[in-house]
Amino acid sequence: LKDNGACVRSCPPNKTDVNGECIPCNVTCPKKCRVEKPIHSGNIESFKDCTIIDGSIEILEMTFTGFQHVNPDYSFGERYSKMEPDALEVFSTVTEVTGYLNVQAHHPNFTSLSYFRNLEVIGGRQVVENLFASLYIVKTSLRSLGLKSLKRVKSGAIAIMENRNLCFAENIAWNKLVKSKDHKQIIQKNADQRTCEKQNLVCDPE
Structure with missing residues (x-):
C-alpha cells in the first residue's frame, strides 16, 4: 500500500x-468493517456507518432469538439477547459485501431485505459451502427482497429457495447480475403466483 x-x-x-x-x-x-458471524445483538452496532463489509454477513435464526456463545474449550461465553429485525437498518449505508450474504431466519417483522437497499456489489470471495453461493436466501419469512441497488454478484451462485411467502424473486433478471454463465441461479420453491396475488404482491404491468 x-x-x-x-x-x-x-x-x-x-x-x-x-x-x-x-x-x-x-x-x-468509505468505511470498511470486518464482520463477526453471525450477526447478533452484541455486534450489530459495530456496523454503524459502514460502507464496505470485509467478509460475509450471516442472518440466522439465532440472530433474532439470541443465543449462548460457546468458547473453543466448550465453556460458556457471553449470552446474546434477542434482536428485532429493525436493528438491521444499520446496514443501510453498506454498498459492498466482499464475501457472501447468507439469510436463513424467520421473524414476524422480518419481511424484506430493504435494510440492504444501497447494497450494489456482492464479491463472493467466500461462498456458502453447500451450493457455492454468494447470495443465499433459504427458508425465511421474507415477502419481498428489497435489494433495489444490487448491480453485480462477482463470484458464486445465487440461491433463493423455499421461502414460502417470498414474491418477485422469479421476476428478477439474475443472469444480468452474475459475472459468468458458470455461476448458477437457483430460484425455486418460493411463493406461487396465487399466494402473491392474495397478498397484493404482484408486479405492476408497466
Missing part, C-alpha cells in the same frame, strides 16, 4: 485504498 510514494500499512483518514494507492476521498471516505 502506497501513500505519496511511501509504503504504509493503512491509508490516512482522508484517503482510501484504490488498487494499492491511497487517494483522496471525494466527499467522505
